[in-house]
Amino acid sequence: EVQLVESGGGLVQPGGSLRLSCAASGFTFSNYWMSWVRQAPGKGLEWVANIKLDGSEEYYVDSVKGRFTISRDNAKNSLYLQMNSLRAEDTAVYNCARQRESGPGPFDFWGQGTRVTVSS
Amino acid sequence: DIVMTQSPDSLAVSLGERATINCKSSQSLLYSSNNQIYLAWYQQKPGQPPKLLIYWASNRESGVPDRFSGSGSGTDFTLTISSLQAEDVAVYYCQQYYSTPGTFGQGTRLEIK
Numbered sequence: 001e002v003q004l005v006e007s008g009g010g011l012v013q014p015g016g017s018l019r020l021s022c023a024a025s026g027f028t029f030s031n032y033w034m035s036w037v038r039q040a041p042g043k044g045l046e047w048v049a050n051i052k053l054d055g056s057e058e059y060y061v062d063s064v065k066g067r068f069t070i071s072r073d074n075a076k077n078s079l080y081l082q083m084n085s086l087r088a089e090d091t092a093v094y095n096c097a098r099q100r101e102s103g104p105g106p107f108d109f110w111g112q113g114t115r116v117t118v119s120s
Numbered sequence: 121d122i123v124m125t126q127s128p129d130s131l132a133v134s135l136g137e138r139a140t141i142n143c144k145s146s147q148s149l150l151y152s153s154n155n156q157i158y159l160a161w162y163q164q165k166p167g168q169p170p171k172l173l174i175y176w177a178s179n180r181e182s183g184v185p186d187r188f189s190g191s192g193s194g195t196d197f198t199l200t201i202s203s204l205q206a207e208d209v210a211v212y213y214c215q216q217y218y219s220t221p222g223t224f225g226q227g228t229r230l231e232i233k
Binding site for chain 2: 061112
C-alpha cells in the first residue's frame with residue numbers, strides 16, 4: 001500500500017525557517033517525480049515544487065523561488081522541503097504528492113499533509 | 121502561467137441527477153507530439169487530501185466509479201457525474217500538468233439539493 005506521511009509543520013514567526021519531511025513507503029520511491037502542494041486555510045490547491053527521480057532537476061512556483069528548496073533522499077525514501085524567509089502567505093497545509101508523469105502532475109497519491117502557520 | 125477557470129463555483133444537484141462541472145484553460149493543453157491532453161480532475165472531501173479521479177482529460181483512475189467521466193479538448197473540459205450519490209459531496213478541482221507551474225482551478229463545491 002502506497003503511503004506518504006508528512007511531518008515537520010508547526011508555528012513559526014515571519015522570517016523564520018522550517019523543514020518539512022515526507023516519508024514514502026509501498027512503492028519504489030526512486031522511480032517517481034515528487035511534488036509539494038499546499039492549501040491555505042479555506043482556499044484552493046497550489047503546486048509549490050517538484051523534483052526529478054534522482055534529484056537532478058527541481059522546479060518551483062514563482063512565489064517561493066529563492067526561499068524554498070525541495071530535495072530527496074532515495075536511500076531513505078524521503079522527500080523534503082526546506083522553507084526559509086517564511087511569510088504569512090505561506091500559511092497552509094503542505095502535502096507531498098506522487099507524480100505519475102514527469103510534468104507537474106497528475107498526482108496519484110497524496111499524504112494527509114502537515115500544517116504550517118506563519119504568525120508573530 | 122496557464123490559468124484554469126472552473127464554473128460554477130458551487131453546484132447543488134438532487135440525488136440521482138447529473139452533475140456537470142466545467143473547466144477552461146487559458147491555453148491549449150493538447151500536446152501535439154503525443155496527442156495527449158494534460159488535464160486532471162480531483163475530488164477533495166473535508167479533512168482529506170485530494171483524490172485523483174481523471175487524468176489525460178478522460179481516463180478514469182483505477183477504483184473510481186464509472187459514474188465519473190471526463191471530456192473535452194483543447195481548452196474546454198467537463199467533469200460529469202452521471203447519477204449523483206451522497207458520497208460525491210466534495211470540492212472538485214481541475215489541474216493542468218502541461219507546463220510548470222502545474223495550476224489548479226479554483227474549485228467547485230458540489231452539494232445535494
